[in-house]
Amino acid sequence: MSGKRWAGRRRISSPLPSPLSPMFIELTDQLRCPAEHAESFLVLIPDVMEGRQVLRGTLGCPVCHAEYRIDDGVADFGGTAPPGRRAGGSASRPDAGGLLAFLALQGPGGVVGLVGEAARHVGGLAELLPGVHFALVNPPDATVAAAASSVLRAARVPFKARSLRGVVLGQPESGEAHWQADAVRAVLPGLRAVGRGPVPVLEGFELLGAADGWWVGRLA
Ligand SMILES: [Zn+2]
Numbered sequence: 001m002s003g004k005r006w007a008g009r010r011r012i013s014s015p016l017p018s019p020l021s022p023m024f025i026e027l028t029d030q031l032r033c034p035a036e037h038a039e040s041f042l043v044l045i046p047d048v049m050e051g052r053q054v055l056r057g058t059l060g061c062p063v064c065h066a067e068y069r070i071d072d073g074v075a076d077f078g079g080t081a082p083p084g085r086r087a088g089g090s091a092s093r094p095d096a097g098g099l100l101a102f103l104a105l106q107g108p109g110g111v112v113g114l115v116g117e118a119a120r121h122v123g124g125l126a127e128l129l130p131g132v133h134f135a136l137v138n139p140p141d142a143t144v145a146a147a148a149s150s151v152l153r154a155a156r157v158p159f160k161a162r163s164l165r166g167v168v169l170g171q172p173e174s175g176e177a178h179w180q181a182d183a184v185r186a187v188l189p190g191l192r193a194v195g196r197g198p199v200p201v202l203e204g205f206e207l208l209g210a211a212d213g214w215w216v217g218r219l220a
Pocket of ligand 1: 033034035037040061062063064065066
């Protein structure tokens, strides 16, 4: 995988473990508490900001009172990502242009979620979709991100229902039914979820197409 270097990376006081940008404060609106209760928003208490990015802070749930830390710009929702991440390999097809065609998006605004291996495509997608923010969930260590991205670590989809302009579900999360279901539900009505591997079995799911081991669909 040859990721594109993001030439415009700003210096930050607390370095991220890899060249990724700190969490965008407005992404808070798309986040939910991942605990097993009815969907709830989260309240952000920032400790250290840089512009509109949060280097350190806490996301608190008003329902279960869980607190999730943001450290080094990365929001950590606890738990562990599913095992079985594949080292390198076959994430090159489709490329960012192919994923954009699957998502069928154009124009600025909103948030697109990239989960697991799919986060590798953030650089290419950010070039093709300026003005869109990318939320990277469990990105591979070698991911090189665009400015317009935030990094989240989570054991389940941390987005509210109907909050994203699109989502791309990569391995290994794409193989798990709860990731599929929550990712499909996180997309705004009429917009698309894209995933690698098995097609979701989910009430109301409309499969729009499948090719090369990927599926494209939405809630009907
Ligand atoms: Zn909660």
